[in-house]
Amino acid sequence: MELKDKLISSFFAFEEHVDVNTKVHNTRSEAMKNFEATGFPTRKDEDWKYTSLKSILKEDYSLFPKKEDAIEYKDVKKYFIHDIDAYTIVFIDGIYSSHLSQTTHDKIDACLMSSALSKDKYKPIIEKYFNKIAPKTSLNSLNTAFSREGAFINIPKNTVADKPIQILNFSTGNESALMLQPRNLVILGENSNVQIIERHQSLTDNAVLTNSVTEIYAEKRAILDYYKIQNDKSSASLIDNTYVEQKDDSNCSIHTFSFGGKLTRNNLQFFQKGEHIDSTMKGVTIIEDKQHVDHNTLVHHIEPNCESHQDYKGIYDDKSVGVFNGKVVVEKEAQKTNAFQSNNNILVSDKATINSKPQLEIFADDVKCSHGCTIGQLDEDAMFYLKSRGIPEKEARALLMYAFANNVLSSVKIPELQQRINKLIANKLNVNLGFDL
Amino acid sequence: MLKIKNLHASVEDKEILKGINLEINAGEVHAIMGPNGSGKSTLANVVAGKEEYEQTSGEIIFENQEISELEADERAHKGLFLSFQYPVEIPGVSVTNFMKTAINENRKAQGLEDMPAKDMLKKIREKSELLDMDRKFLSRSLNEGFSGGEKKRNEIFQMAMLEPKLAILDETDSGLDIDALRIVSNGVNKLRTKDNAVLVITHYQRLLDYIVPDYVHVLLEGKIVKSGGKELAYKLEEHGYDWIKEEMKAV
Ligand SMILES: Nc1ncnc2c1ncn2[C@@H]1O[C@H](COP(=O)(O)OP(=O)(O)OP(=O)(O)O)[C@@H](O)[C@H]1O
Ligand SMILES: [Mg+2]
Numbered sequence: 172m173e174l175k176d177k178l179i180s181s182f183f184a185f186e187e188h189v190d191v192n193t194k195v196h197n198t199r200s201e202a203m204k205n206f207e208a209t210g211f212p213t214r215k216d217e218d219w220k221y222t223s224l225k226s227i228l229k230e231d232y233s234l235f236p237k238k239e240d241a242i243e244y245k246d247v248k249k250y251f252i253h254d255i256d257a258y259t260i261v262f263i264d265g266i267y268s269s270h271l272s273q274t275t276h277d278k279i280d281a282c283l284m285s286s287a288l289s290k291d292k293y294k295p296i297i298e299k300y301f302n303k304i305a306p307k308t309s310l311n312s313l314n315t316a317f318s319r320e321g322a323f324i325n326i327p328k329n330t331v332a333d334k335p336i337q338i339l340n341f342s343t344g345n346e347s348a349l350m351l352q353p354r355n356l357v358i359l360g361e362n363s364n365v366q367i368i369e370r371h372q373s374l375t376d377n378a379v380l381t382n383s384v385t386e387i388y389a390e391k392r393a394i395l396d397y398y399k400i401q402n403d404k405s406s407a408s409l410i411d412n413t414y415v416e417q418k419d420d421s422n423c424s425i426h427t428f429s430f431g432g433k434l435t436r437n438n439l440q441f442f443q444k445g446e447h448i449d450s451t452m453k454g455v456t457i458i459e460d461k462q463h464v465d466h467n468t469l470v471h472h473i474e475p476n477c478e479s480h481q482d483y484k485g486i487y488d489d490k491s492v493g494v495f496n497g498k499v500v501v502e503k504e505a506q507k508t509n510a511f512q513s514n515n516n517i518l519v520s521d522k523a524t525i526n527s528k529p530q531l532e533i534f535a536d537d538v539k540c541s542h543g544c545t546i547g548q549l550d551e552d553a554m555f556y557l558k559s560r561g562i563p564e565k566e567a568r569a570l571l572m573y574a575f576a577n578n579v580l581s582s583v584k585i586p587e588l589q590q591r592i593n594k595l596i597a598n599k600l601n602v603n604l605g606f607d608l
Numbered sequence: 609m610l611k612i613k614n615l616h617a618s619v620e621d622k623e624i625l626k627g628i629n630l631e632i633n634a635g636e637v638h639a640i641m642g643p644n645g646s647g648k649s650t651l652a653n654v655v656a657g658k659e660e661y662e663q664t665s666g667e668i669i670f671e672n673q674e675i676s677e678l679e680a681d682e683r684a685h686k687g688l689f690l691s692f693q694y695p696v697e698i699p700g701v702s703v704t705n706f707m708k709t710a711i712n713e714n715r716k717a718q719g720l721e722d723m724p725a726k727d728m729l730k731k732i733r734e735k736s737e738l739l740d741m742d743r744k745f746l747s748r749s750l751n752e753g754f755s756g757g758e759k760k761r762n763e764i765f766q767m768a769m770l771e772p773k774l775a776i777l778d779e780t781d782s783g784l785d786i787d788a789l790r791i792v793s794n795g796v797n798k799l800r801t802k803d804n805a806v807l808v809i810t811h812y813q814r815l816l817d818y819i820v821p822d823y824v825h826v827l828l829e830g831k832i833v834k835s836g837g838k839e840l841a842y843k844l845e846e847h848g849y850d851w852i853k854e855e856m857k858a859v
Contacts, residue, residue, distance in 0.1 A: 555658050555680060556692065556695070556696040556698070559683075560706075560766065563681045563713060564681070566713060570709060574698055574699060
């Protein structure tokens with residue numbers, strides 16, 4: 172059976188496990204209809220021109236894992252940023268793992284979507300925020316139809332989260348192929364502040380496809396730093412759909428570190444609904460073999476006096492493929508907008524490819540918008556300079572790559588996380604550069 | 609220490625070095641002077657192992673080994689150092705981290721463990737003091753936004769850190785102010801021993817008042833056409849290169 176048909180027919184089975192007499196379920200049913208009508212995107216869709224899902228949709232994915240698997244902390248410890256004190260929300264094959272998690276309802280909510288969707292006390296919040304900004308694309312609809320579990324983070328107004336929150340999604344490989352659809356909701360009340368780290372990690376080489384949707388709402392003057400670590404096995408694919416709505420004077424940044432996985436697609440969109448908003452998207456992509464990473468971004472400048480910053484760096488080796496499609500829309504009312512976008516790429520191998528396409532749609536006249544895209548090789552003169560100091564070819568290349576990505580790395584605000592990402596890069600480039608990367 | 613025999617090198621099929629012969633022994637200081645475009649930097653780069661230049665014939669023997677086939681990093685491991693005429697800017701790597709990598713890669717090549725962090729910091733402190741370098745530079749990106757003189761000082765700082773057997777200083781004096789010239793030259797002199805050697809490339813006699821050469825060579829159109837003692841530098845300073853060109857024509 173085709174995956175689409177399998178999903179449609181299993182929706183009935185899914186309905187047996189959720190309360191169907193709710194507004195949320197109406198939303199799910201609507202979404203299911205939408206997915207039925209549209210199906211998965213293909214390369215005929217303009218937004219999917221350079222990324223084909225065909226090969227990953229061929230797998231016979233299990234949609235509901237049979238049992239909860241008890242993995243031990245020691246087996247997954249290395250995927251935690253454990254040298255910081257943090258709240259953690261851990262899912263194993265899509266199911267919440269209480270013994271690996273440390274959730275809270277004290278001052279802030281860092282807990283489960285399943286309880287937010289079902290408990291009465293969250294009803295007003297869910298009605299206000301659930302599925303309000305995720306566009307009705309086929310993949311979002313599919314996720315919405317099956318939305319049941321994920322992280323629910325609610326930071327009340329005037330509250331600074333006392334520690335970062337980690338959302339970890341593990342897959343055990345108990346199923347030969349598994350499809351996951353986490354649904355996260357993050358709400359930052361006025362003047363609130365939180366840092367979030369999100370990771371998807373497969374523990375075996377069995378196929379995994381994750382179609383994740385995260386909606387983020389930042390009320391006035393809220394501050395969010397969100398870090399996505401995408402360093403999965405080459406049998407795991409991820410479609411990450413993240414949407415951010417910001418109100419006046421809020422400041423949200425999302426960093427995406429894509430170092431692994433078979434196919435990774437990031438749909439990341441910011442909607443600025445207020446003035447003096449700052450939106451930042453940064454990314455470092457370092458991939459090889461036949462890996463594929465696609466960043467599809469949008470910043471929608473709706474009101475005046477706002478800023479957006481996009482800085483994506485990519486290093487592509489072997490036959491890897493990168494896509495950057497960065498769209499900036501500045502509405503007529505959005506005067507005095509400052510929008511910056513840059514996408515710099517290094518092709519290490521002549522078989523690697525990058526498709527970089529900035530799209531600027533500017534309807535206001537008093538704006539500052541810049542975009543730049545570069546595609547190059549490592550600088551030969553710099554290579555000679557390093558080698559002449561006794562640094563061998565491999566290490567010299569690694570050092571230059573690290574240097575190339577460094578300005579994005581150095582904007583990570585959690586030092587332990589920065590260290591960790593530096594280590595991931597050092598491991599990935601297979602070097603020890605003699606200093607703590 | 610270094611013996612160059614009949615060295616020819618070209619870039620993009622254009623011959624630039626046309627038969628260089630040069631011998632430098634331990635403990636000596638040699639200077640090469642010559643007009644713009646005569647091939648001085650090319651010689652320095654070819655000896656250091658820049659692949660862009662094709663060595664078409666001749667030999668480069670360093671420490672009794674023919675090094676023409678060695679990579680630049682392997683030449684550095686043997687104790688060769690080039691202070692660049694135009695040091696490259698590398699944003700994103702601090703001077704300190706760059707030095708740590710370089711020192712430890714050299715140690716690795718010698719079969720040694722990484723230098724303990726404490727020793728490394730001590731050494732960095734010592735050598736930066738030797739060159740009167742502001743500590744601020746150590747955490748800045750390598751050469752990025754450094755002034756001309758700061759870049760040159762940083763080159764000699766690297767030399768001090770790496771302690772090479774043979775240092776080739778390509779116009780290290782250009783860009784240095786009068787005080788900096790004195791400090792940097794003193795730095796170079798302090799690093800001199802009877803076991804190492806220096807080859808300075810310069811346009812000006814002034815530097816040679818500080819780093820006093822045993823031999824001065826004139827490079828003209830890819831060949832060393834005249835060699836002498838340090839008095840040759842004075843003569844060049846005063847009369848330029850025309851008289852040498854005349855002499856050559858006469859021959
Ligand atoms: N990469 C290159 N490509 C083409 N020509 C080159 C290259 N490198 C050097 N040359 C040419 O070779 C000649 C010698 O250059 P080189 O830099 O060695 O001169 P130099 O003696 O160091 O001059 P200066 O005193 O100005 O530093 C010049 O004509 C230069 O243009
Ligand atoms: Mg020169």
